[in-house]
Amino acid sequence: MSTTLRSRDCGRTLDAPRRIVIVVGSIATGGAERVAATMANAWRERGHQVWLVSTYLGPRVVSYPLHPGVAVVFLSEVMGGSKAPWRLRALRKPRVLRTLLLRIKPDVVISFLTNVNVLAIFACAASGLPLIISERIDPIYDKRLPRMLRVVRSLSYPFANALVVQTTAAAHGYGARLPGVSRIAVIHNPLPAELAASPTRARHDGDGGCVIAMGRLVHQKGFSALIQAFANALGADPAWRLEIWGDGPLREDLQCLVDRLQLTNRVQLCGLTNQPWPALAAAQIFVLSSEYEGFPNAMLEAMALGLPCIAFDCPSGPRELADDGCAAMLVPCADVAALGAALGKFARDRELRSTFGARAATFVRSQFAQPSVMAEWDALIEEVVTRQHPDNQRARSSAAGR
Numbered sequence: 001m002s003t004t005l006r007s008r009d010c011g012r013t014l015d016a017p018r019r020i021v022i023v024v025g026s027i028a029t030g031g032a033e034r035v036a037a038t039m040a041n042a043w044r045e046r047g048h049q050v051w052l053v054s055t056y057l058g059p060r061v062v063s064y065p066l067h068p069g070v071a072v073v074f075l076s077e078v079m080g081g082s083k084a085p086w087r088l089r090a091l092r093k094p095r096v097l098r099t100l101l102l103r104i105k106p107d108v109v110i111s112f113l114t115n116v117n118v119l120a121i122f123a124c125a126a127s128g129l130p131l132i133i134s135e136r137i138d139p140i141y142d143k144r145l146p147r148m149l150r151v152v153r154s155l156s157y158p159f160a161n162a163l164v165v166q167t168t169a170a171a172h173g174y175g176a177r178l179p180g181v182s183r184i185a186v187i188h189n190p191l192p193a194e195l196a197a198s199p200t201r202a203r204h205d206g207d208g209g210c211v212i213a214m215g216r217l218v219h220q221k222g223f224s225a226l227i228q229a230f231a232n233a234l235g236a237d238p239a240w241r242l243e244i245w246g247d248g249p250l251r252e253d254l255q256c257l258v259d260r261l262q263l264t265n266r267v268q269l270c271g272l273t274n275q276p277w278p279a280l281a282a283a284q285i286f287v288l289s290s291e292y293e294g295f296p297n298a299m300l301e302a303m304a305l306g307l308p309c310i311a312f313d314c315p316s317g318p319r320e321l322a323d324d325g326c327a328a329m330l331v332p333c334a335d336v337a338a339l340g341a342a343l344g345k346f347a348r349d350r351e352l353r354s355t356f357g358a359r360a361a362t363f364v365r366s367q368f369a370q371p372s373v374m375a376e377w378d379a380l381i382e383e384v385v386t387r388q389h390p391d392n393q394r395a396r397s398s399a400a401g402r
Helices: 031-045 075-079 086-104 114-124 147-159 168-177 223-234 251-260 276-281 297-304 336-348 350-367 370-388 390-401
Strands: 003-005 019-024 049-054 071-074 108-112 131-134 162-165 183-186 209-214 240-245 267-271 285-288 309-312 329-331
Touching: 019 031, 019 086, 019 114, 031 049, 031 108, 031 297, 031 370, 049 075, 049 086, 071 075, 075 086, 086 114, 108 114, 108 370, 114 131, 114 147, 131 370, 162 168, 162 370, 168 183, 183 370, 209 223, 209 276, 209 297, 223 240, 223 251, 223 336, 240 276, 251 267, 276 297, 285 297, 285 336, 297 309, 297 350, 309 336, 329 336, 336 350, 370 390
Parallel strands: 003 183, 019 049, 019 108, 049 071, 108 131, 131 162, 162 183, 209 240, 209 285, 240 267, 285 309, 309 329
Antiparallel strands: none
């Protein structure tokens, strides 16, 4: 039977400096990558030794600012300049990662996303290294995960010490589908400290402005619904424009939709950015049009900057961020007419935008502040390390208390 740690249940911090390895697919743009960088910086700032390991075998890119003390390791570099086919190199990953981890000898390993979690489980097998894995999507709605990976996930996840998810709904979903997982913890994504310390810069005065959305250009993000809703609500109002930041396989399809709706000059597919906050701060309205989520970082950051937000009430994440509709406007999932009506309402009412923007910033800056979220991670790390190595933990605690 799995047990679940609810957010803000514990305030315990790490008893002593730790050696922490965070394993991610890449360190390029993406929600999980941003969270991993934020956590690495926070722990290094507090004096822990931190390694950020990228398992991606492609270009070596770091898209987010990192503390100079965070050690970045690309698994492709550790593997050397092999000319073997990509698939053969991929098969070597577990052994190479295991060798690296045994050399570092971390107190805990933390991994993000399903394929990396499975890799980390194989790499840590029978090593004695405590492993915390993290999922970012509610399993009920992770429709595009290959069937073989779902099978391997169900077989391997019970071997991790704990599974972290972002919402209570996701915890219930994984608890039902993965009964062998003994520990499921709900820990929200932390708001980056730099963002929490910045002023709320969103502007609500004046007529017209920019509606903004961010995410990979895939079906999950629902950008075709957003473009249609914008056309319905604001297509005849030249004072408003729509910016969608991100890239992906649907770019050409979305551009065709924009052209067909004769909005070429007012709807822009802006591409990738590793500087999302200035783009968000320059907008007037943020929209999350996803069919499902894990925990939408872009919405969290938009709210922190004081943007009024509209979101499809999709599983899972938007409702918790929206404080059940008090801090952001929720509309029925995939309801294009309702999304258009909400857009029109915000566009016509500057005072309403200002009110929702202020509520958004106040709510997320208090509920998702980095110190409280990191304290939850600290408590979970202490728990799994103590459970894995109780004698070592007693010795560390005794030394720290001297």
